[in-house]
Amino acid sequence: MSDYSVIDDRTEFEKACTLLAAGEGPVAVDVERASGFRYSQRAYLVQMFRRGAGVFLFDPPAIGDFSALQAAIGDVEWVFHAASQDLPSLHELGLYPASIFDTELGSRLLGSDGFGLAAVVEHALGIVLKKEHSAADWSTRPLPQSWLEYAALDVLYLIDVEEILSAQLAEAGKTEIAAQEFHATLVKPPRAPRVDPWRRLSGLHKARGARQLAVARELWTAREQYAEEVDVSPGRLVPDRSLLAAVLAAPATKTALSAMKDFNGRASHTQLDRWWDAIQRGRTTDDLPPLRLRGDAPPPPRSWSDRNPEADLRYKAARPVVEAIAEELHMPMENLLTPDHLRRLAWEPPEELTAETVGKALTELGARPWQVAYTAQKIVDAFVEGPQIESDAVEAAS
Template structure:
């Protein structure tokens, strides 16, 4: 880390490469990358907020001896030749879980990886965004003004391509700096276990009832309202898919919830609902009214449940009322994990996910380490956190109350007031 003013990184050292848009160019890129050496810096740009889904609209790769390659996955939708060319090499990504799904869609899957964002978290860095970590570790500043642009734009402007190339320009150097930092802290093995878990993770399972993630849906109190929201969300999703635009650009979530609450039955009533005043909302007004009507007419037996059944523990805020001893166990574990987090400079959620902690403490297992393994905790997490959870399982509400009473009794008495 340096206190010097960071040096702006404004131009790729090899210039801005041409975008690969033809099959023969893709094979040339694969050949070059196969002939390179060392880790491969990988990044992908999506058009979140503009297009439907999370597809990649540009893939960037850089490897020592091969240079930087910018590939258009719209023109070249099958990147398996590139994936085969770097098979076995370590991929270096920043916030890997964001990019891996869209890379998998075009045939690219790593066998091993290094996540510089996760590595920075484990190293205890205060800021873990790419620009902040590059600045702190390498003394360079990256411009981020194009991070949220519409990457589905064609042709891509030169300034955007420069930005994209710079995103992988120093990624391997950053990987080396973070690896050295983790090694000094004795955390490199922890990080490698985390990276392996990401690389070997099963593909994500499609979400059940994705409409339930509508922002503001918690304000809907009845199952009938939820049925209306489901129909309205589905109608919006179908239209967004047809138009290949982000659903939020068709109608914002707030408009869906407001429409359910207002329950309009005519076009005049619909356009009075906030969010339905624009020309697009009016143009598809019949679609929205029909969706709301379907929700109103949903048979009682088909109404969605207020919440989906699951095997997760109840919300922590209700533990004290439902099981005082479980609440005491959780309070003990939180205190000890907070201390461990501060001592190790590792965020609590990286020591062990809150969901895993709650599952173990709500339904105590006979074998804590075995249960943590079932819940896919990594060996380094089990070694560190397992004993804390084992100790927490001995905690009772009576213990907690006695300890608090003893702490109060040991407090010095307030000074007497002077008359």
């Protein structure tokens, strides 16, 4: 096994950029973050491999400006495994590929068994990768050599895998499908901020009434602000269960909060004033949150038979049809059509049911042309025939 070092100064960085620019073919790329340890999702290590150049491990906090790397390889194809996870962190560094190949997504489209990097590499090349450092704190400095070897292997075989998957996609007639999926991943806009993100607090359903929800909101917000300030994962400061315990126990004084056995975590006592102030804000605010948010998404399908029987019939007729198409194409159903797209369409279909109107609705929801081509007419047929079959059955029974 080779010894690897982290590039953390301008001179070595510029040498690496020159070598990568002179390399051949696509560039394999991976990113290591410190999820679960740090608040930010910034890249703490960027790994790259290109034939004729070698493997390079870049230290983003030390390097800072990556414009020379963008200039060196920005116009060639970048090969990822699960690109959607890495692109946002790369964008923060000013790194934008012109085109991508995603080995995870390609494996899904081929219906392979197992989509993780280790499974894909083993399936394609027969090489077994160990993934023992996948959840490591990559903000650690210096990084142990075993971690660097792990990080290098994440890109070392990706080009070989890409060549094999490309041939398999071509043999399966899925090259254009893959191209549309890769492009959609590349241009996908950032996710819109979640409305009331504090409602993600684990166990929040145990809170009773708007006042307890207000306390939960203020505690969660105070923890987020402090976590961002010190760049530590919120749960490492005060776990969700501790915040919820404080909400439910409703301590009468700061001393009582401090004495709570269930209110723990590394910052539970060092930042006691912060948490007590948040509780007080929640108890006194006039800005009480609604008990539930009303989103634009349909309710869970299990309730449709009572709330919207026709939608229930449409969904129950169309879902197995889409499942059958996915099985015929040898890919997971969610890669053929996002499940939420089908639910929204069944809940509120176009007034005129045609392949064109359904295809337009699917496109507006984010479906790609190949998905529309495979599913639109079949969904129309199911939407029309499903309720009709039910109606005929009722008439026959009467």
